[in-house]
Amino acid sequence: MKKIIIRICSGTTCFVMGAAELQTLVEHLPPALKERVDIQLSHCLGLCNDRNFSRAPFVTIDGEPMGEATIPGIIARLEALADRNA
Amino acid sequence: MNGGLFLEVGQAQCPKKGERVCGDAFRSRKLPAENRIVSVLSDGLGSGLKANVLATMTAVMGIRFISADAQILPSAEIMMEALPICKIRRISYATFTIIDCRMESQTRILELDNPQFVLIRDGEPFPVAYHELVSPKHRDRVLRVYEFETRPEDRIVTFSDGISQAGLGTDRHHLGWKREGVAGFLRRRIADSPAISAQCLSEQLLDEGLRQEADGRAGDDMTAVVLYFRRPRRLLVLSGPPYEKGRDAEYARLINEFPGRKAICGGTTANIVARELHRDIETILDSGNITLPAYSRMAGADLVTEGILTLTRTAQILEGDVRAGEKNAATAMVGLFHESDQIDFVIGTRINEAHQDPTLPIDLEIRRNIIKRIAAALRDHWLKEVTLRFI
Numbered sequence: 001m002k003k004i005i006i007r008i009c010s011g012t013t014c015f016v017m018g019a020a021e022l023q024t025l026v027e028h029l030p031p032a033l034k035e036r037v038d039i040q041l042s043h044c045l046g047l048c049n050d051r052n053f054s055r056a057p058f059v060t061i062d063g064e065p066m067g068e069a070t071i072p073g074i075i076a077r078l079e080a081l082a083d084r085n086a
Numbered sequence: 087m088n089g090g091l092f093l094e095v096g097q098a099q100c101p102k103k104g105e106r107v108c109g110d111a112f113r114s115r116k117l118p119a120e121n122r123i124v125s126v127l128s129d130g131l132g133s134g135l136k137a138n139v140l141a142t143m144t145a146v147m148g149i150r151f152i153s154a155d156a157q158i159l160p161s162a163e164i165m166m167e168a169l170p171i172c173k174i175r176r177i178s179y180a181t182f183t184i185i186d187c188r189m190e191s192q193t194r195i196l197e198l199d200n201p202q203f204v205l206i207r208d209g210e211p212f213p214v215a216y217h218e219l220v221s222p223k224h225r226d227r228v229l230r231v232y233e234f235e236t237r238p239e240d241r242i243v244t245f246s247d248g249i250s251q252a253g254l255g256t257d258r259h260h261l262g263w264k265r266e267g268v269a270g271f272l273r274r275r276i277a278d279s280p281a282i283s284a285q286c287l288s289e290q291l292l293d294e295g296l297r298q299e300a301d302g303r304a305g306d307d308m309t310a311v312v313l314y315f316r317r318p319r320r321l322l323v324l325s326g327p328p329y330e331k332g333r334d335a336e337y338a339r340l341i342n343e344f345p346g347r348k349a350i351c352g353g354t355t356a357n358i359v360a361r362e363l364h365r366d367i368e369t370i371l372d373s374g375n376i377t378l379p380a381y382s383r384m385a386g387a388d389l390v391t392e393g394i395l396t397l398t399r400t401a402q403i404l405e406g407d408v409r410a411g412e413k414n415a416a417t418a419m420v421g422l423f424h425e426s427d428q429i430d431f432v433i434g435t436r437i438n439e440a441h442q443d444p445t446l447p448i449d450l451e452i453r454r455n456i457i458k459r460i461a462a463a464l465r466d467h468w469l470k471e472v473t474l475r476f477i
Contacts, residue, residue, distance in 0.1 A: 010369065010379035011353035012394050013440040016448055020376050041369045041380045043390065044353020048440045056440070 003038040004081055007060045011044030014057035022057060028071050033078055091238055092318035092427035093123050093187055095469060096284030097311045098292040102133040103303040109137025110246045110309040113145040116469050117153060121189040124152050127311050129200060129246045130180040140169055144180040152186050158196060162229055163221050183244045185313060195232040203244040204269045209276050211269040242313040243272055248306035253298035263298045284314035285424060320346030321426035325393060326434030326453045327354050328477045337477060338362035340432060341386050349422055352393030381415040389422055391415040397456045404463035428471040429464060433457055435476050
């Protein structure tokens with residue numbers, strides 16, 4: 001099955017706004033999700049441009065941007081996606 | 087430096103076992119107007135703090151006198167008379183080796199009771215003639231004076247007697263490792279890696295000295311110093327987007343045109359270069375941690391890092407805040423700086439609005455300021471040649 005790709009932005013703003021903690025995402029994933037996702041770190045994704053920076057940190061999930069990302073928020077989104085693809 | 091030559095100065099030290107402070111001192115001073123570097127290695131009497139104070143006094147005086155072109159013998163007399171006299175040996179102590187390199191002409195070396203230095207030329211120890219000077223006031227102390235022309239790829243290696251006497255009394259070395267042992271090690275090491283940096287060679291010489299000891303611990307204070315006359319290794323650092331967006335292409339092209347190694351510090355900067363040169367950026371997964379973002383790879387660049395956080399930590403390390411075992415984007419950046427002689431910064435001055443957001447949990451330094459701090463540390467502490475250009 002094709003894995004869901006998560007990219008965590010490592011740009012300065014995202015990093016200080018919470019992406020540093022998002023790097024530990026894999027440790028928080030439920031076992032069922034662990035095998036279905038591929039977590040990647042990314043250089044600055046550029047998503048905080050256009051005065052959008054108050055929504056940092058950003059991740060993308062299968063290319064779809066997600067602002068104000070938190071570990072519970074990402075897991076909820078992944079579970080929804082996994083259910084849809086199941 | 088003149089004639090396309092650069093002098094890299096490397097040194098490594100280890101205190102005598104049981105001591106916390108090394109009784110040897112090493113100081114170097116660059117005199118840019120004269121294209122000259124003066125270095126002094128001094129070994130203070132005994133070990134520990136007292137020896138360190140004597141050695142430091144000697145090294146500082148040596149640098150002052152020689153930089154001011156004072157006459158040799160009177161300077162040496164003043165130095166000997168300024169130091170306390172050892173009650174047992176009845177000599178004022180410390181020893182010294184002064185290396186006075188004028189890049190446009192001759193190198194002069196003055197040795198007083200330190201082991202003879204080794205000149206490595208064309209990969210082999212090369213004998214250098216000297217004459218002796220004796221002060222009428224201190225007839226027991228003979229000053230050796232060497233004067234010679236240096237050539238590209240020459241290395242001057244000097245060391246305290248802790249290195250040449252390493253292993254003294256062991257079955258392997260009844261009389262210690264000796265200067266011949268040191269010279270043989272240098273020859274083999276340089277044959278294995280002809281471009282080895284001065285810093286790396288000095289560290290390896292110290293390690294090898296420690297290996298000669300029966301218990302692997304220093305029987306005396308040990309200092310290894312290497313001066314390497316080499317063609318300059320250049321590094322370009324791009325950081326920050328150009329003030330005018332119209333200059334992005336010109337800025338990115340610098341990566342292609344620069345004759346040397348290249349580093350990109352900043353997410354937006356990396357994105358500009360990737361976009362203009364049609365390159366991909368690949369982030370190295372394991373290179374980040376909770377304090378610093380991971381670094382990346384891009385074709386044509388030796389290192390790609392995040393900007394302000396990495397540069398701030400880089401400045402701290404260069405200013406002396408070293409943490410054992412640290413490995414991240416900042417230490418990778420520091421490694422590139424150490425391996426380079428001439429460092430050109432091109433600093434984009436467009437302000438990153440995101441960094442000015444008052445809701446950010448930490449204050450982010452302005453790029454220009456942090457790079458000025460790095461440049462000052464590289465110049466003053468690491469004796470690098472640095473240029474700054476703002477775009």
